[in-house]
Amino acid sequence: MTLFAMAMFADRARDDSEMMRILGGIGMMANRWFLPSSLLTLVFGFVAVLFGGLWSELWVILGLVGFAATFLTGHFVLRVKAMEAGKLMGEGKIAEAAIVGRRLMQVARFDYVVLFTVVADMVFRPSWTDFATLGVLAVALGAGAYFFLGAGLRPTQVQAA
Numbered sequence: 001m002t003l004f005a006m007a008m009f010a011d012r013a014r015d016d017s018e019m020m021r022i023l024g025g026i027g028m029m030a031n032r033w034f035l036p037s038s039l040l041t042l043v044f045g046f047v048a049v050l051f052g053g054l055w056s057e058l059w060v061i062l063g064l065v066g067f068a069a070t071f072l073t074g075h076f077v078l079r080v081k082a083m084e085a086g087k088l089m090g091e092g093k094i095a096e097a098a099i100v101g102r103r104l105m106q107v108a109r110f111d112y113v114v115l116f117t118v119v120a121d122m123v124f125r126p127s128w129t130d131f132a133t134l135g136v137l138a139v140a141l142g143a144g145a146y147f148f149l150g151a152g153l154r155p156t157q158v159q160a161a
Contacts, residue, residue: 001112003029007105016098020089023101027082030074042067059125062137066118073111078104106148113144 003026010019045063054060081104088097117137126133 004105004108004112007101011098011102011105016094016101020085020094020097020101023082023104024086024089027079027086030079030082034074038067038071057125058128058130059121062121062126063118066114066121070111070114070118073107073114077107078111081107110144110148113140113148117141117144 003022007019007022007026010022049055049060081100085097085100085104088094088100117140120137120140124130124133126137
């Protein structure tokens with residue numbers, strides 16, 4: 001999260017090279033740290049749910065759906081955009097790579113919303129009849145999708161320095 005914040009600060013400062021350097025570091029960490037640690041978390045979660053007999057609990061189901069959403073987003077969207085940006089950087093097209101990087105960051109912001117919603121789900125552990133908590137989680141996801149995904153999928157333009 002700290003690396004992502006650094007990339008956002010570099011983006012706000014319009015330092016495309018620094019933003020792309022930081023995003024490249026995040027991409028390197030994804031395969032070496034984030035993916036293995038998230039898969040270990042999933043495995044230990046499965047073990048806990050298995051021993052606890054919690055498969056019918058809504059919060060467990062929502063947690064698994066959230067995990068699947070962030071995993072699929074990371075693999076099929078963020079990884080692909082990162083590879084595209086890396087290729088553009090390799091060709092010396094920093095401005096074009098920065099456009100792709102900004103789109104990547106918008107989608108990643110929504111991915112963080114999903115991740116924090118999963119954490120809230122695990123903390124509050126809503127049941128099938130806990131409509132208030134479920135409503136708050138749904139509003140958070142909807143707002144995140146509106147503000148981050150919508151902007152992440154709209155075309156971005158290079159701004160002159």
